[in-house]
Amino acid sequence: MTGPDDSHALRGVRAGELAPLPTRAHRQHRAYSCTNCGHWQRWFAHTPPPSCPVCSDVRNELPVDGFAFLRETEVDALVTTSWREAVPGVTEFWCDPVVGLGSHGWVLETADGLLGFEAAPWYSADALAELRRRGGLRVLASSHVHGFGGLWQLQDELDPPVVSVGVHDLTWTKAFRVTWPADDRTELAPGITLHRTGGHFPGHSVLHDADRGLFFCGDSLKIDLDADGNATALSAHKAFHAQIPLSRAELRSMREIVGALEFDTVFSPFEFARGVTTRHVVALVDHMLANPPSAAPVPMDVLAAKVGVFA
Numbered sequence: 001m002t003g004p005d006d007s008h009a010l011r012g013v014r015a016g017e018l019a020p021l022p023t024r025a026h027r028q029h030r031a032y033s034c035t036n037c038g039h040w041q042r043w044f045a046h047t048p049p050p051s052c053p054v055c056s057d058v059r060n061e062l063p064v065d066g067f068a069f070l071r072e073t074e075v076d077a078l079v080t081t082s083w084r085e086a087v088p089g090v091t092e093f094w095c096d097p098v099v100g101l102g103s104h105g106w107v108l109e110t111a112d113g114l115l116g117f118e119a120a121p122w123y124s125a126d127a128l129a130e131l132r133r134r135g136g137l138r139v140l141a142s143s144h145v146h147g148f149g150g151l152w153q154l155q156d157e158l159d160p161p162v163v164s165v166g167v168h169d170l171t172w173t174k175a176f177r178v179t180w181p182a183d184d185r186t187e188l189a190p191g192i193t194l195h196r197t198g199g200h201f202p203g204h205s206v207l208h209d210a211d212r213g214l215f216f217c218g219d220s221l222k223i224d225l226d227a228d229g230n231a232t233a234l235s236a237h238k239a240f241h242a243q244i245p246l247s248r249a250e251l252r253s254m255r256e257i258v259g260a261l262e263f264d265t266v267f268s269p270f271e272f273a274r275g276v277t278t279r280h281v282v283a284l285v286d287h288m289l290a291n292p293p294s295a296a297p298v299p300m301d302v303l304a305a306k307v308g309v310f311a
């Protein structure tokens with residue numbers, strides 16, 4: 001389904017053209033990263049935030065002994081940002097040592113320029129220079145708050161024309177400015193479309209690259225990997241840390257939306273795996289619907305056997 005309400009050609013659009021930038025009053029504020037989960041907040045320069053909304057949310061764990069935050073200069077001194085080609089046309093960015101949840105950012109080459117999806121916790125000066133050398137970002141988007149990482153920093157530094165997050169999740173986007181709130185289906189580049197799955201978060205959205213068969217699943221899936229990077233199990237959850245399952249209706253909705261997308265490589269905000277296909281995910285959902293609610297991983301060989309049944 002395409003149409004004027006859900007399909008957008010961004011060709012020719014330049015930074016700041018879609019919506020004039022507001023005053024950058026927030027630059028008077030400091031950015032603080034939660035030491036427990038890595039979530040960035042802008043807050044007053046003279047005092048850190050009183051709490052972290054992500055750690056306080058039901059899906060995550062509170063820190064053991066109170067909140068603590070790192071400033072930009074502290075994170076910059078602490079981590080190294082690295083990047084590599086994950087698959088042809090997709091660059092992976094991450095930080096060592098792991099900060100917070102340890103999100104990874106993906107940068108896709110598209111017919112309209114670079115599209116960033118999710119973000120690493122921090123982008124060093126070298127990482128930002130690499131993105132600028134490659135023409136900067138045309139579009140920046142994320143599945144949900146656990147994949148935001150240093151997204152605010154990419155907007156401040158690179159000012160992509162489009163910054164898109166599901167409209168139902170705007171409450172989590174205080175550290176940056178969403179220029180293109182996404183509905184249920186939003187084409188962000190030719191053949192590359194954001195689909196709202198809901199479930200984990202109301203506005204949770206996945207990105208599908210139809211031509212290359214790539215599925216950026218956000219936290220709609222958790223992929224267990226072996227030491228060689230091969231998928232050993234899949235799971236789906238409302239809350240990973242708290243192990244809260246998705247509801248039956250959420251699973252059925254996921255089956256309908258994700259089952260319509262063809263892919264054979266899956267990228268979460270934390271890892272990627274080749275050989276995980278649409279049919280594995282449909283088999284996972286069918287397995288979960290046939291059993292009592294659970295967020296436990298289902299081994300790939302169990303899913304592969306189900307795939308074989310209707311292959």
Ligand SMILES: [Zn+2]
Binds near residue numbers: 034036038052053054
């Ligand atoms: Zn936190």
Ligand SMILES: [Zn+2]
Binds near residue numbers: 144146200219
């Ligand atoms: Zn999540």
